[in-house]
Amino acid sequence: MNTAxxxxxxxxxxxxxxxxxxxxSVLDASIDSLYSVRGFEQVAISPNGTQVAWVxxxxxxxxxxxxxxxxxxxxxxxxxxxxxxHQPHEDGHIAWSPDSKHxxxxxxxxxxxxxxxxxxxxxxxxxxxxxxxxxxxDAPDWSPDGNTLSVLFTENAPRAAGPLxxxxxxxGVIAAKVYEQRLATVDFxxxxxxxxxxxxxxxxxxDWSPDGxxxxxxxxxxxxDANWYLAQLYIxxxxxxxxxxIYKPPLQIAxxxxxxxxxxxxxxGGLMSDEGSVGGxxxxxxxxxGQAQDITPAIKASPSWLRWASNERLLFGEIIDGQIGxxxxxxxxxxxxxxWTGAEVVSTGLWGVYAASVSNRDNNxxxxxxxxxxxxxxxxxxxxxxxxxxxxxGRLKPSWGGAxxxxxxxxxxxxxxxxxxxxxxxxxxxxxxxxxxxxxPAVGEVPYWPEPFFNTALLAAQGYFVFYPNxxxxxxxxxEFTGANVKDFGYGDLRDILAGIDKIVSELPVDNNRIGIxxxxxxxxxxxWAVTQTNRFRAAVAGAGLSNWQSYYGENDIDEWxxxxxxxxxxxxxxVYAKSSPINFITRVKTPTLVLVGERDGECPxxxxxxFWHALxxxxxxxxxxxxxxxxxxxxxxxxxxDIIHRTLGWFDAHLK
Numbered sequence: 248m249n250t251a252x253x254x255x256x257x258x259x260x261x262x263x264x265x266x267x268x269x270x271x272s273v274l275d276a277s278i279d280s281l282y283s284v285r286g287f288e289q290v291a292i293s294p295n296g297t298q299v300a301w302v303x304x305x306x307x308x309x310x311x312x313x314x315x316x317x318x319x320x321x322x323x324x325x326x327x328x329x330x331x332x333h334q335p336h337e338d339g340h341i342a343w344s345p346d347s348k349h350x351x352x353x354x355x356x357x358x359x360x361x362x363x364x365x366x367x368x369x370x371x372x373x374x375x376x377x378x379x380x381x382x383x384x385d386a387p388d389w390s391p392d393g394n395t396l397s398v399l400f401t402e403n404a405p406r407a408a409g410p411l412x413x414x415x416x417x418x419g420v421i422a423a424k425v426y427e428q429r430l431a432t433v434d435f436x437x438x439x440x441x442x443x444x445x446x447x448x449x450x451x452x453x454d455w456s457p458d459g460x461x462x463x464x465x466x467x468x469x470x471x472d473a474n475w476y477l478a479q480l481y482i483x484x485x486x487x488x489x490x491x492x493i494y495k496p497p498l499q500i501a502x503x504x505x506x507x508x509x510x511x512x513x514x515x516g517g518l519m520s521d522e523g524s525v526g527g528x529x530x531x532x533x534x535x536x537g538q539a540q541d542i543t544p545a546i547k548a549s550p551s552w553l554r555w556a557s558n559e560r561l562l563f564g565e566i567i568d569g570q571i572g573x574x575x576x577x578x579x580x581x582x583x584x585x586x587w588t589g590a591e592v593v594s595t596g597l598w599g600v601y602a603a604s605v606s607n608r609d610n611n612x613x614x615x616x617x618x619x620x621x622x623x624x625x626x627x628x629x630x631x632x633x634x635x636x637x638x639x640x641g642r643l644k645p646s647w648g649g650a651x652x653x654x655x656x657x658x659x660x661x662x663x664x665x666x667x668x669x670x671x672x673x674x675x676x677x678x679x680x681x682x683x684x685x686x687x688p689a690v691g692e693v694p695y696w697p698e699p700f701f702n703t704a705l706l707a708a709q710g711y712f713v714f715y716p717n718x719x720x721x722x723x724x725x726x727e728f729t730g731a732n733v734k735d736f737g738y739g740d741l742r743d744i745l746a747g748i749d750k751i752v753s754e755l756p757v758d759n760n761r762i763g764i765x766x767x768x769x770x771x772x773x774x775x776w777a778v779t780q781t782n783r784f785r786a787a788v789a790g791a792g793l794s795n796w797q798s799y800y801g802e803n804d805i806d807e808w809x810x811x812x813x814x815x816x817x818x819x820x821x822x823v824y825a826k827s828s829p830i831n832f833i834t835r836v837k838t839p840t841l842v843l844v845g846e847r848d849g850e851c852p853x854x855x856x857x858x859f860w861h862a863l864x865x866x867x868x869x870x871x872x873x874x875x876x877x878x879x880x881x882x883x884x885x886x887x888x889x890d891i892i893h894r895t896l897g898w899f900d901a902h903l904k
Contacts, residue, residue: 587631
């Protein structure tokens with residue numbers, strides 16, 4: 248070979264390797280920045296408004312509870328702990344006593360992995376341990392008189408509650424062993440934990456009555472993960488005994504709250520696809536039972552949280568047009584007044600619930616705020632007039648480009664979505680784009696600082712537009728919009744997404760021949776579905792997808808979620824499941840597709856991903872399957888999270904650049 252040609256080839260190869268190493272180092276630096284975020288798991292202001300406590304992740308591992316005075320929020324925060332040694336452990340799930348003098352919380356400081364209930368008197372010594380149990384504790388709260396604490400307790404639970412967690416491996420004879428989460432109480436001065444609710448009922452949420460003699464609860468018999476979709480509203484005495492059913496909803500219910508005069512109970516009801524992801528209308532029912540009244544029947548938003556401001560007025564948080572808002576509602580008139588809305592996420596730290604922690608005395612509030620541009624920090628003040636009180640993440644800057652809310656028309660709907668621009672965007676260049684479809688489908692894609700798990704914002708850091716649509720089925724536009732994909736999975740929502748792509752391509756320098764699609768959970772299904780319906784996408788990454796609704800029905804751990812959407816079980820109406828199953832259109836697929844899933848995913852079992860991958864492999868379509876060991880629906884191990892980011896970017900780079 249000619250020496251000059253050989254020299255040119257070697258130089259080109261060295262440049263290519265150097266460029267690849269540089270690109271990798273830039274990506275790894277961006278990934279590292281995601282793990283350097285100080286995350287806030289919860290914030291709670293004291294009832295008298297004088298102090299604010301919060302739970303944050305710690306650099307050395309575990310989580311810690313911190314406390315500061317609202318009159319001097321810039322002063323160094325004090326740590327409230329269950330252990331004087333400050334060894335890495337989990338402290339969290341905080342709850343203020345009614346007199347603001349004590350803080351209850353859960354901690355595993357005494358036994359790693361086993362949460363116990365503690366109470367601190369806010370001084371420097373370790374908190375006092377109240378329980379010694381074997382099982383899973385959650386959601387501590389105080390009786391109105393401050394003499395009793397309540398908690399949810401699952402005795403001898405083999406794992407943390409919730410369908411996102413890795414499922415317990417099944418071997419031998421498979422029996423319907425059910426671990427019921429029960430409502431329990433313990434005296435403030437100490438004593439044994441007492442189960443209040445019946446042994447055959449799973450309790451999801453609860454609220455003390457104003458006189459402390461009763462609870463309102465959401466509950467259902469049987470396995471908790473699946474039967475949340477069937478939960479009803481009950482009343483149970485604080486001393487225990489038989490529960491009284493007061494309302495059987497047509498769909499799902501969440502956030503039950505007793506009015507201050509004890510006459511009414513407010514709650515959120517609607518079509519909800521995931522426990523913890525709350526959206527719907529606000530309902531009111533007499534506390535003794537009766538007809539539930541929808542008091543927000545025409546609202547073009549999705550209320551997500553509520554609290555009573557008075558007997559006549561509710562304060563609620565909502566998803567509205569891809570943003571978060573707070574409003575008040577006149578209960579008698581059914582009229583609402585918006586207090587604030589913004590292009591960011593505002594919460595108390597819990598996933599899927601957009602809320603504020605509000606004091607009783609002066610309506611001061613504490614929240615966690617974050618957006619595409621700003622990492623999470625704590626803010627304090629009246630709703631919408633907050634002042635920042637922490638600066639733990641101030642050094643972090645986005646490695647992706649700017650964000651824009653876009654709107655378009657699809658069928659009879661106005662649809663909204665978010666578009667992340669490439670970093671260092673140049674309007675004279677043409678860019679590839681990746682469409683990221685959210686899970687649920689009853690979720691709203693809202694502006695938040697991206698997390699390590701299934702992070703797609705880093706695609707924008709690497710030269711892509713990233714499109715986050717909120718198609719029909721999403722929260723944010725009212726219940727008609729949320730329910731518009733019932734018995735129609737994949738059809739109308741794909742039309743919405745394609746119309747949104749058309750809108751972007753017509754206005755921005757996006758290369759229509761270099762568009763990819765990805766998503767996790769329902770977004771994984773939509774990815775699988777999209778490549779069977781159109782060849783518009785040049786590459787796809789399907790995370791924890793659903794390829795065959797008919798086989799999925801008997802494989803997943805939460806099958807009750809499907810009945811409201813499909814109208815019947817697969818055994819009663821197999822055709823409605825078949826028409827939305829990607830596997831039935833698999834021979835149409837030409838799109839290279841990467842398939843990812845957790846080994847012990849109970850929501851979207853790995854068999855669904857393997858079925859899709861196997862079909863593509865058999866048909867000669869470029870594909871790859873990765874199953875992450877000991878992971879559930881949520882991929883939690885950092886090495887697996889990093890691998891997903893690298894594989895996703897590598898797959899799109901190979902096929903779109």
